[in-house]
Amino acid sequence: MSEKTIAGKQIKVTEDGYLEDMSQWDEDIAKEIAKDLNIELSDKHFEVLKYLREKTAAGEALSIRKVGKSGVVDIKELYKLFPKGPLKFSSKIAGIPKPSSCV
Amino acid sequence: MKKLLILGAGTAGTMMLNKLYKELDLDEWELTIVDQFKTHYYQPGFLFIPFGIYNKQDVTKPKYDFFPPGTNVIFSPIDKIEGKENKVYLEGGKVLNYDFLIVATGTQTRPSETPGLKDKLWYKDIFDFYTIEGAIALHKKFKDWEGGSLVMCIPELPYKCPVAPIEFVCLAEAYFTKRGIRDKVNISYVTLMSGAFTKPVASKMLGDLLEEKNIDVVADFYLERVDNDNKKIISYDEREIPFDILTIVPVNMGSDMVERSGLGDDMNYIRTNKYTLQSEDFENIFVIGDASNIPTSKAGSVAHFAGEILMENLLAAMEGRKLPAEFDGHANCYIETGYGKGALIDFNYTTEPLPGTFPLPGIGPFGLLKNTKMNHYGKVLFRWIYWHILLKGKELPIEADMTMAGKKRV
Numbered sequence: 001m002s003e004k005t006i007a008g009k010q011i012k013v014t015e016d017g018y019l020e021d022m023s024q025w026d027e028d029i030a031k032e033i034a035k036d037l038n039i040e041l042s043d044k045h046f047e048v049l050k051y052l053r054e055k056t057a058a059g060e061a062l063s064i065r066k067v068g069k070s071g072v073v074d075i076k077e078l079y080k081l082f083p084k085g086p087l088k089f090s091s092k093i094a095g096i097p098k099p100s101s102c103v
Numbered sequence: 104m105k106k107l108l109i110l111g112a113g114t115a116g117t118m119m120l121n122k123l124y125k126e127l128d129l130d131e132w133e134l135t136i137v138d139q140f141k142t143h144y145y146q147p148g149f150l151f152i153p154f155g156i157y158n159k160q161d162v163t164k165p166k167y168d169f170f171p172p173g174t175n176v177i178f179s180p181i182d183k184i185e186g187k188e189n190k191v192y193l194e195g196g197k198v199l200n201y202d203f204l205i206v207a208t209g210t211q212t213r214p215s216e217t218p219g220l221k222d223k224l225w226y227k228d229i230f231d232f233y234t235i236e237g238a239i240a241l242h243k244k245f246k247d248w249e250g251g252s253l254v255m256c257i258p259e260l261p262y263k264c265p266v267a268p269i270e271f272v273c274l275a276e277a278y279f280t281k282r283g284i285r286d287k288v289n290i291s292y293v294t295l296m297s298g299a300f301t302k303p304v305a306s307k308m309l310g311d312l313l314e315e316k317n318i319d320v321v322a323d324f325y326l327e328r329v330d331n332d333n334k335k336i337i338s339y340d341e342r343e344i345p346f347d348i349l350t351i352v353p354v355n356m357g358s359d360m361v362e363r364s365g366l367g368d369d370m371n372y373i374r375t376n377k378y379t380l381q382s383e384d385f386e387n388i389f390v391i392g393d394a395s396n397i398p399t400s401k402a403g404s405v406a407h408f409a410g411e412i413l414m415e416n417l418l419a420a421m422e423g424r425k426l427p428a429e430f431d432g433h434a435n436c437y438i439e440t441g442y443g444k445g446a447l448i449d450f451n452y453t454t455e456p457l458p459g460t461f462p463l464p465g466i467g468p469f470g471l472l473k474n475t476k477m478n479h480y481g482k483v484l485f486r487w488i489y490w491h492i493l494l495k496g497k498e499l500p501i502e503a504d505m506t507m508a509g510k511k512r513v
Binding site: 061063064065066069075076078079083084086100 | 259260295301323325327339340369370398
């Protein structure tokens with residue numbers, strides 16, 4: 001675990017750059033993390049981030065399929081919004097833990 | 104008489120029935136088990152059928168052989184569980200009452216979830232090896248196949264026996280080498296995961312193993328559809344992979360009965376406390392095996408370890424005591440790697456597979472995350488252990504809780 005300055009704030013992050021504490025997140029932090037990933041956030045992005053944060057706060061595990069069935073975006077759109085990392089990048093930007101697959 | 108009802112007579116349900124038969128006072132408890140099918144398949148054996156190592160007879164026995172005397176056995180599809188009424192409705196309207204219910208209805212393959220999968224090439228050039236029908240159809244295909252691109256695809260998590268696709272490509276590599284046509288066969292391992300396996304240390308070991316065998320790993324490939332006319336698989340981000348033979352783990356989902364009962368998540372896996380194995384919705388319902396949503400492998404070894412925990416907790420619940428036992432997610436998988444060798448991994452919710460020896464620290468005889476002949480013998484022996492010890496609910500000399508003894512942190 002280390003501290004990193006994101007959008008002018010001291011934030012605790014994992015070695016992969018995921019937020020340790022999802023309550024430290026705000027929209028400016030999201031924008032700066034997204035910029036590092038070459039993603040410019042639109043309103044649609046924020047709708048997805050909101051959904052991810054709500055589900056995580058409720059203790060539910062996320063999967064690409066689940067987001068695709070959420071009614072917020074379909075899977076194709078999710079890939080367009082977060083190229084190459086539909087769940088990994090969106091989770092990072094949403095300030096929630098790195099998605100783990102438990103096989 | 105009080106009633107204990109088990110839904111599902113697969114590995115987990117049958118094992119629990121035999122354990123309970125030994126533990127419960129049968130003057131007090133009536134045991135009933137329900138399943139829609141009469142045949143018990145040794146599912147780990149399906150993997151060997153395409154290569155002619157096992158045949159159908161090797162993996163098939165009647166379910167009746169494994170039920171203890173005096174059990175009520177009902178062969179019927181299940182409509183739904185009504186948890187509030189302590190009732191199970193069977194298809195056709197018959198109703199069963201219970202005091203305690205164990206759900207062990209497993210997971211099933213759903214090829215229809217992927218567009219183009221169950222289409223004109225199904226069982227002609229596209230196969231699963233998770234059903235007896237698929238495994239036998241693939242064996243027929245392989246016998247006179249002269250080569251081309253063999254693509255193994257994992258499109259969704261979770262799925263039954265997470266190491267089986269790795270074993271499959273390793274066995275295919277050995278099989279085509281033996282047939283003298285390895286130079287005409289391209290093998291690729293296409294997965295939605297970021298590497299050969301999910302957990303980092305095992306992923307590295309298994310990834311290296313596949314590389315050594317000249318098997319391509321294509322990671323982060325999330326399958327959208329199968330193009331039957333051009334024989335390609337296509338991902339959501341429009342990557343395309345051509346195939347001559349496609350072997351696939353179809354999307355896995357829990358039973359539709361779970362959905363009708365309102366007890367499941369979006370994949371029909373039952374909401375289950377991952378430590379106590381009790382249903383999140385009803386205190387007198389417990390869940391074992393692939394049917395639950397606990398975050399560990401869907402595998403017989405997990406059901407076996409969970410069985411001991413479930414037994415303790417169920418007995419406590421029957422006596423109105425607090426549930427004493429906590430499951431740690433222990434899984435133990437033999438990985439057949441071809442040429443008479445195998446690897447072994449042992450892990451739980453919090454500890455990823457690590458190198459070392461098993462079950463005795465420093466001695467073994469099995470090597471963890473190592474490719475050895477001894478591990479292969481473990482896998483071969485396991486079929487006998489399965490029929491004669493595991494299903495019958497007898498003790499194996501391995502603890503339910505995973506141990507760090509014999510493992511090395513890396």
